[in-house]
Amino acid sequence: MFHLTPDEWTAIALSLRIAVVATLASLPLGIFTAYALARWNFPGKTLVNGFVHLPLVLPPVVTGFILLILLGRRGVFGPFLQSIGIVLSFRWTGAAVACAVMGFPLMVRAMRLSFEGIDRRLERASGSLGASGLWTFLLVSLPLAVPGIIVGAILAFAKALGEFGATITFVSNIPGETQTISAAIYTLTQVPGGDVGAMRLTIIAIVIALAALIASEIIQRWAEKRVASFE
Amino acid sequence: MIEVDVGLDLGAFKLSVAFADGQGITALFGQSGSGKSLTLNLIAGLLRPDRGFIRLDGEPLVDVAKGVFVPPHRRRIGLVFQDSNLFPHMSVKQNLLYGRWFAPKFSREIEFDAVIDTLGIGALLARRPARLSGGERQRVAIGRALLSCPKLLLFDEPLAALDMARKLEIMPLIERIRDEFKVPIVYVSHAVEEVMRLAASVVVLEAGKVKAIGDPNEVFGAPAGSLEDRFDRSSVLTVTVGPEDAAYGLTQLKHPAGTIWLAGPAGPPGRTVRIIVHASDVLLAIRPLSDVSVRNVLSGVIQSIQTNGPFAMTEIALEGGGRLAAVATRQAIDDLHLEDGSRVLALVKTTAIDERDIAATPHA
Numbered sequence: 001m002f003h004l005t006p007d008e009w010t011a012i013a014l015s016l017r018i019a020v021v022a023t024l025a026s027l028p029l030g031i032f033t034a035y036a037l038a039r040w041n042f043p044g045k046t047l048v049n050g051f052v053h054l055p056l057v058l059p060p061v062v063t064g065f066i067l068l069i070l071l072g073r074r075g076v077f078g079p080f081l082q083s084i085g086i087v088l089s090f091r092w093t094g095a096a097v098a099c100a101v102m103g104f105p106l107m108v109r110a111m112r113l114s115f116e117g118i119d120r121r122l123e124r125a126s127g128s129l130g131a132s133g134l135w136t137f138l139l140v141s142l143p144l145a146v147p148g149i150i151v152g153a154i155l156a157f158a159k160a161l162g163e164f165g166a167t168i169t170f171v172s173n174i175p176g177e178t179q180t181i182s183a184a185i186y187t188l189t190q191v192p193g194g195d196v197g198a199m200r201l202t203i204i205a206i207v208i209a210l211a212a213l214i215a216s217e218i219i220q221r222w223a224e225k226r227v228a229s230f231e
Numbered sequence: 232m233i234e235v236d237v238g239l240d241l242g243a244f245k246l247s248v249a250f251a252d253g254q255g256i257t258a259l260f261g262q263s264g265s266g267k268s269l270t271l272n273l274i275a276g277l278l279r280p281d282r283g284f285i286r287l288d289g290e291p292l293v294d295v296a297k298g299v300f301v302p303p304h305r306r307r308i309g310l311v312f313q314d315s316n317l318f319p320h321m322s323v324k325q326n327l328l329y330g331r332w333f334a335p336k337f338s339r340e341i342e343f344d345a346v347i348d349t350l351g352i353g354a355l356l357a358r359r360p361a362r363l364s365g366g367e368r369q370r371v372a373i374g375r376a377l378l379s380c381p382k383l384l385l386f387d388e389p390l391a392a393l394d395m396a397r398k399l400e401i402m403p404l405i406e407r408i409r410d411e412f413k414v415p416i417v418y419v420s421h422a423v424e425e426v427m428r429l430a431a432s433v434v435v436l437e438a439g440k441v442k443a444i445g446d447p448n449e450v451f452g453a454p455a456g457s458l459e460d461r462f463d464r465s466s467v468l469t470v471t472v473g474p475e476d477a478a479y480g481l482t483q484l485k486h487p488a489g490t491i492w493l494a495g496p497a498g499p500p501g502r503t504v505r506i507i508v509h510a511s512d513v514l515l516a517i518r519p520l521s522d523v524s525v526r527n528v529l530s531g532v533i534q535s536i537q538t539n540g541p542f543a544m545t546e547i548a549l550e551g552g553g554r555l556a557a558v559a560t561r562q563a564i565d566d567l568h569l570e571d572g573s574r575v576l577a578l579v580k581t582t583a584i585d586e587r588d589i590a591a592t593p594h595a
Binding site for chain 2 (some may be wrong): 130132136221226
């Protein structure tokens with residue numbers, strides 16, 4: 001029963017690759033967005049905030065369809081992307097984009113809270129010591145927000161591992177290219193005798209999820225100790 | 232050299248402050264709501280004024296008319312807050328060196344070792360701020376600001392969050408910084424004691440305006456504080472240290488108008504110290520009293536009497552100079568037939584005079 005088929009191994013490896021790439025690729029934009037929402041006042045802030053949270057409230061299929069309209073081969077930006085050598089539809093990279101979009105609100109939320117929790121007086125002190133806004137961000141705000149950034153990244157990673165609706169709508173369910181663990185389980189439940197395979201993948205999914213949670217707990221505890229406030 | 236001449240309107244509150252100073256410690260003194268924190272924020276660049284200018288060593292930091300505004304991080308002004316605001320994710324050493332790294336190379340005149348020695352924080356370098364006591368944190372915060380080699384240090388009530396023992400630990404250090412590193416300091420405080428002890432000049436703010444400006448001895452020599460609050464009214468007397476009575480742990484302080492016993496050491500005889508006497512701690516008498524526990528008697532002439540409800544605030548010109556405020560009831564003043572020009576004896580309890588920061592002066 002615990003002998004995984006090559007297709008199942010492929011699905012597992014693909015899921016991890018997509019989740020890791022989606023998380024890492026959205027990290028810089030996530031941190032920037034979270035910091036901007038936490039610290040800056042700019043016109044249209046509410047709108048930006050709403051836009052960031054949209055994938056959280058929209059049905060995933062809708063998000064996937066919007067991605068298809070915007071980034072698909074015949075989509076609004078598809079031909080342009082293709083002209084610079086980027087094809088997303090029906091590729092694992094497209095799956096990563098879908099997962100990044102779906103995980104983005106969770107990532108930004110956790111990070112924003114973390115930035116908002118930083119004592120502004122520390123940033124002011126940094127400025128009085130001669131550090132420009134960028135240096136203050138890099139040397140004070142960012143390190144102090146690390147626990148929240150880790151939480152945000154783990155949430156986005158977990159979301160990416162489990163993403164199904166937007167992914168399958170945008171990039172379909174192609175074994176070896178876009179078939180993640182979730183999509184593979186779905187496929188297996190649709191064929192006679194697929195239950196055993198579905199069960200195996202389910203157990204794998206649980207193990208990965210637990211490992212990620214435990215790892216995040218350990219990293220976060222370490223990070224919080226480093227930035228423990230004292231006043 | 233700091234020159235300030237600014238105005239700022241916040242709704243009904245209008246701030247309008249002008250002063251200039253170059254050396255030692257300039258105190259911005261006032262009660263909360265007087266505008267001293269606003270003034271500090273204007274100097275630091277955390278607020279923009281509506282009118283006027285601020286110049287540091289002749290360079291404008293902000294000049295509304297010319298459209299100049301230097302952002303806070305380019306002002307080279309070191310801030311020390313009430314809370315130390317140390318960076319929790321860095322060691323003490325990293326905190327201390329933070330500002331130094333941003334200071335232009337040519338301006339790094341203040342030596343790391345000298346600051347560490349002066350502040351006595353050599354043993355703390357490897358520690359994290361979370362593992363420091365309140366007094367240690369404040370010492371590190373002062374060192375951090377100093378090591379950024381600022382043109383000006385701004386202290387915002389740096390002792391307000393500390394208990395008396397810690398205050399007495401930090402105050403001499405601020406004096407040493409003033410004397411050893413020659414960085415001009417603007418010191419915001421509402422404590423007469425701190426201002427008297429540290430500042431070369433004081434700017435008294437009230438309701439957003441400069442009420443008095445000058446040598447703290449003169450400014451507070453005219454008794455400080457508001458008439459309305461009798462507990463807030465105090466006078467400063469400049470006295471000379473006399474002999475000690477070691478058996479009782481007392482020291483004589485000489486004033487032309489009389490002798491005051493201090494409950495503790497005051498340094499070598501001949502030294503000049505200032506003591507603070509609260510108006511509500513002064514008794515008035517017409518003739519010398521016998522059979523009372525109060526030993527300190529100062530003679531003088533009543534200069535003015537201002538009444539306020541049941542109270543009468545008298546100002547006494549002491550023999551040989553100096554002024555003393557005393558508050559009594561209006562009834563007592565009338566019973567004693569006291570009026571402007573009356574000769575009086577002012578009695579002050581030794582136990583009502585705070586001897587603690589006099590003993591802690593490092594130049595003793």
